[in-house]
Amino acid sequence: MTVADVKAALDAEIIGAGDPETVVLRACACDLLSDVLRCVTREKAILLTNLTHLQTVRVAEMVDAAAVCYMRGKRPGDDVIRLAEEKGMVLLTTKMTSYEASGQLCRLGLSGCEHD
Amino acid sequence: MNANHGDPGVVQLLGQELRIRDAMNRRVVTISSRTPMSELRPTLRAHRIAGIPVMDDGKLVGVISVEDMVNWITDGAVACPVAERMTRSPRALYADETLVHAINEFRKFGFFHFPVLDRDSGEVVGVVTREDVIQCLLKRLEIDYHEEGIRHYRASHIFEDIVADKSALLFHYYIIGQDFEKAGSSSSGLKKTLQRLGIHPDIVRRVAIATYEAEMNTVIYARTGELIAKVDTNQIRVEIEDFGPGIPDIAAALKPGFSTAPDWVRNLGFGAGMGLGNIQNCADEMNITSTVGKGIHLEITIAINKERVKYETKKDR
Structure with a gap:
């Protein structure tokens, strides 16, 4: 699945210069960033979150995630967008809640991340 | 150090990321099904290709290949139009499908080339060969890894270049x-x-x-x-x-x-x-x-x- 597929499924918008052809292999809906870091597989994951600060991108970077999608129409600040562009991280925003977005992605067959 | 060169995962991921439209040849040579078989050889030769999509009124109706031509010659080269020797209802790929899909189709059918269609209009927009797929993957690998690859290569050899017990x-x-x-x-x-x-x-x-x-x-x-x-x-x-x-x-x-x-x-x-x-x-x-x-x-x-x-x-x- 690519970011373009996620974008269509969540009726989302790509923020900044993210590449829609970026591959997404799994998803993780989480607002506790320590939980995102406690992982076995998060490579090429899309992180669905209600947080919008800079550390959402930092955490995604540390775990080799591919994209971050902000829920309920939230948008991060310019500093976050700049960092994401620098790191090649795709940012999206959707009007859906985490619950709805997770449901949509699940239906498309996108799996979750493995936990320890 | 564990260098990451030759990781099959990278090619696999690129194959999912890249689409057939990235690899295909957009200069499509086509012929009409009414073309006499005798005219096929110069066309294949002129363009150095192994197969041609057969189009009538802008619609893909078949594919004719070198193999079809050889069979025609073996059968006595009786004068006839391409329509009689071509493969009808040919397998085609869509431009928005992944390279992995193309590779699987090549393997499954043993073909060397496929016509490529636009999903919306159904028109032939290109032709893709096995070689095109390989070229496309190699090119992308080169672009992605050239710059980082040079740094990576130099850095990962640091320890080999250092002369010290520890x-x-x-x-x-x-x-x-x-x-x-x-x-x-x-x-x-x-x-x-x-x-x-x-x-x-x-x-x-x-x-x-x-x-x-x-x-x-x-x-x-x-x-x-x-x-x-x-x-x-x-x-x-x-x-x-x-x-x-x-x-x-x-x-x-x-x-x-x-x-x-x-x-x-x-x-x-x-x-x-x-x-x-x-x-x-x-x-x-x-x-x-x-x-x-x-x-x-x-x-x-x-x-x-x-x-x-x-x-x-x-x-x-």
Whole structure:
């Protein structure tokens, strides 16, 4: 699945210069960033979150995630967008809640991340 | 060092990322089904191709290949139009399908080329051959890895070029307390450096997560801190020292869920009492000492080469 597929499924918008052809292999809906870091597989994951600060991108970077999608129409600040562009991280925003977005992605067959 | 060259996963991922439209030849040579078979050979020859889509009134009606022509000659080369010797209702691919799909189709049908259709209009927009797919993958690999690859190559050979009984690289980072904007930049810098050294991605990720958690702790609780990473051929050893309030009871701090984080930290998605546990989870060895009022000293060791680590540390001591 690519970011373009996620974008269509969540009726989302790509923020900044993210590449829609970026591959997404799994998803993780989480607002506790320590939980995102406690992982076995998060490579090429899309992180669905209600947080919008800079550390959402930092955490995604540390775990080799591919994209971050902000829920309920939230948008991060310019500093976050700049960092994401620098790191090649795709940012999206959707009007859906985490619950709805997770449901949509699940239906498309996108799996979750493995936990320890 | 575990270099990441020749990782089949990279090609697999590129094959999923790249589409047939990225690989196909857009200059499509077609012929009409009414063309006499005798005129086929010069056309194939002129364009150095092994097969041609047959189009009537803008619609794909078949494919005619060198093999069809050879069979026609073997059968006596009786004058007839292409329509009588072509493969009807040909297999075609869509421009928006992945290269992996194309590779599977080539394998499944044993063809050497496919016409490529636009999904919306149904029109032939290109032709794709096995060679096109290989060329496209190689080109993309080259673009993606050329720049980073040069750095990576140089860096991953550092240890081979050094003449010494024992050698290590030292990377030093400064951490500023309460600076949430810069928080994570040391771990990010170390991560990039380890990647360039050609260390395996799984090990790089473990180091990144462990140092990031430690860096966040320093930013949240301390005034300043330092992160020093020592990398040799066997292991990565990270020391994080901070100057802050310290931890009065380390055993309690190691318990999952234990946290003294203020609300502003919790609101940001941290401070759930998982940090040290996450570090422990990623590290092969973790050691933490603290003096109240002075700060914390945290040592993390992650093995690059598991079998040889024990020998090294024993010699170190």
